[in-house]
Amino acid sequence: MRSALLVAGLVLGVACVPEPDKLTDDSIEVFDADSVLGEIQATGRLVVAIDPGAPPISSIDPSSGEPEGLGIELAELVARALGVETSYRRAPSDDLAGIVAAGAADIAFPPTSLTTPRLKSNPYTNPYYVGHQRLLVPRGSPVDSVDDLAGKQVCSFIDPETEISLDGLDPEIDVDPASTLGYCVEALERGDVDAVTSSDLNLMRLAATGPGWRIAGEQLTTEGYGAMVPPGAASFADFVDAVMREARLDGLSAPWYEEWIAPLGEEDSVAEPPELTAEEVAAFFPEESIAPE
Numbered sequence: 001m002r003s004a005l006l007v008a009g010l011v012l013g014v015a016c017v018p019e020p021d022k023l024t025d026d027s028i029e030v031f032d033a034d035s036v037l038g039e040i041q042a043t044g045r046l047v048v049a050i051d052p053g054a055p056p057i058s059s060i061d062p063s064s065g066e067p068e069g070l071g072i073e074l075a076e077l078v079a080r081a082l083g084v085e086t087s088y089r090r091a092p093s094d095d096l097a098g099i100v101a102a103g104a105a106d107i108a109f110p111p112t113s114l115t116t117p118r119l120k121s122n123p124y125t126n127p128y129y130v131g132h133q134r135l136l137v138p139r140g141s142p143v144d145s146v147d148d149l150a151g152k153q154v155c156s157f158i159d160p161e162t163e164i165s166l167d168g169l170d171p172e173i174d175v176d177p178a179s180t181l182g183y184c185v186e187a188l189e190r191g192d193v194d195a196v197t198s199s200d201l202n203l204m205r206l207a208a209t210g211p212g213w214r215i216a217g218e219q220l221t222t223e224g225y226g227a228m229v230p231p232g233a234a235s236f237a238d239f240v241d242a243v244m245r246e247a248r249l250d251g252l253s254a255p256w257y258e259e260w261i262a263p264l265g266e267e268d269s270v271a272e273p274p275e276l277t278a279e280e281v282a283a284f285f286p287e288e289s290i291a292p293e
Contacts (some may be wrong), residue, residue, distance in 0.1 A: 008065040028083040036233045037082065040106055045201030046079040046086050048072075049105035051093040051155055057109050057129075057201070057207040060133070060212070069111035070260040074227070074244065075254070081243045097122075100228050102168065107240070112200050113162040113223035113286035114278055123237040126244065129201060130274045133163045136188070136196040136203045136219035143195055143219045149173045152194040155184035157202065162223050162285050166197055169220075181206075188213070199223060204264040211279050224274065224281025241277075248273040 014031055026164035031037035049069055050058040050199055057071040067088050076247045089105050101122065113131075135154075137143045143152070150172040154182040156165060156176045167175045176193060178184045184196040185206060193218075196203070201214050229236045239242045247253040 008253045025270060028081070029292040030083075036106075036230070036236045037239060041084060041162040042112075043138055044084050046084050046107065047089060047105045048086055048264045049089045049091055049096045049099040049108035050075075051096060052090045053205075054093055054111070055205055056264060057111075057205075070128070070256055071227075073075050073232070073256040073260075075252070076108070077245055077247055078240055081239075097228055100230055103230055106236075109225070109226050110228055111199070111225065112228070113159055113199065113285075114226050115289060116282045117163050119278060119282045120232055123229050123234045124226035124278050125229070125237045126278045127276055128244065129225045130222050130276060130281065131199050131201045131225065132219035133158065133197060133221040133223070134200045134203060134215055134219060134220065136198070136206055136213050137194065137216050138188070138192065138215050141194070141214075143216060145221070146170065148171075149195060153192065153257065155187045155193045155196045157181045157184050157196065157198040161222075162221060163197075163199065164220050180197045188219075201225060204261070207264050222284060224276060224279070225279065226278050226286075244273070248275070 014069050017060055026281050031041060033039070033042060048071075051073060052058060052060045054066065054069075057067040058067060060066070061068045075086055089099060091099055096105075096110040097112060100103045100108045101140065109128060110174050112118065114127065118124070134145070135143065135149075143149060146166060146169055147168065150170055151174075153174045154177060155176045157180070165175060165177075166173045176187065178187075181198065181202055184193070186197055187193045196206070198218075200215055207215055227240060228239075229240070239247070244253065247255055257271040257273055265271065
């Protein structure tokens with residue numbers, strides 16, 4: 001089943017099969033053929049589901065046409081550790097989790113914050129990014145915090161499991177709930193709203209491509225984002241955790257965070273690989289939604 005689904009998915013990706021002796025390097029562990037990791041090694045490729053329009057995690061280099069971003073760096077790291085190549089299946093962010101759950105990709109970096117219920121329903125890796133709900137405003141806007149939003153309109157694209165509706169903090173804020181991030185983008189472009197609130201993982205995407213926008217305001221929440229692997233593949237998640245931890249301790253991954261994350265934060269901000277575990281960040285959201293009723 002996995003092979004059939006992967007073949008179907010590769011029409012949207014770039015597949016490279018390693019040479020037959022790819023796994024002869026003594027530093028690469030060869031896994032049992034019946035295991036998830038062994039199956040990936042047998043195919044010679046790690047299939048990664050990505051959103052090509054989600055910088056800084058994943059996007060397409062306009063000059064080369066190849067995927068780039070923090071998620072791409074991490075996926076290539078995992079593939080090297082397995083002694084395989086990568087291929088990419090492109091899809092909208094909302095579809096990434098379903099593609100992995102269906103077995104049509106081995107791993108994805110969805111913009112889904114980790115909670116205790118989500119960890120119980122599917123294996124995720126330790127967070128590759130720890131973010132916060134914040135604001136996006138036009139450059140030159142007088143808005144620097146939630147305190148400046150009284151009487152103003154805010155487009156809100158939030159995860160109700162982990163993020164806060166601003167009118168619960170201040171009833172004078174006029175909140176326009178959105179079902180898509182694109183709706184908020186259009187509202188801010190038209191000047192219909194004074195700010196957008198969402199996870200800064202989403203806001204960085206807009207700041208990277210928007211016409212003079214900046215991230216502002218205090219950190220309203222703390223959320224971790226982990227890579228998703230197929231159901232029942234906890235050993236694969238553990239392997240990815242070990243690879244990312246070694247890269248962090250060796251200083252290998254630090255330049256990726258400086259390249260992809262730091263430029264989108266405040267001036268002189270420092271971006272570093274997270275040290276928290278999936279269980280630690282999920283514990284911020286044990287069972288109940290934090291959104292006020």
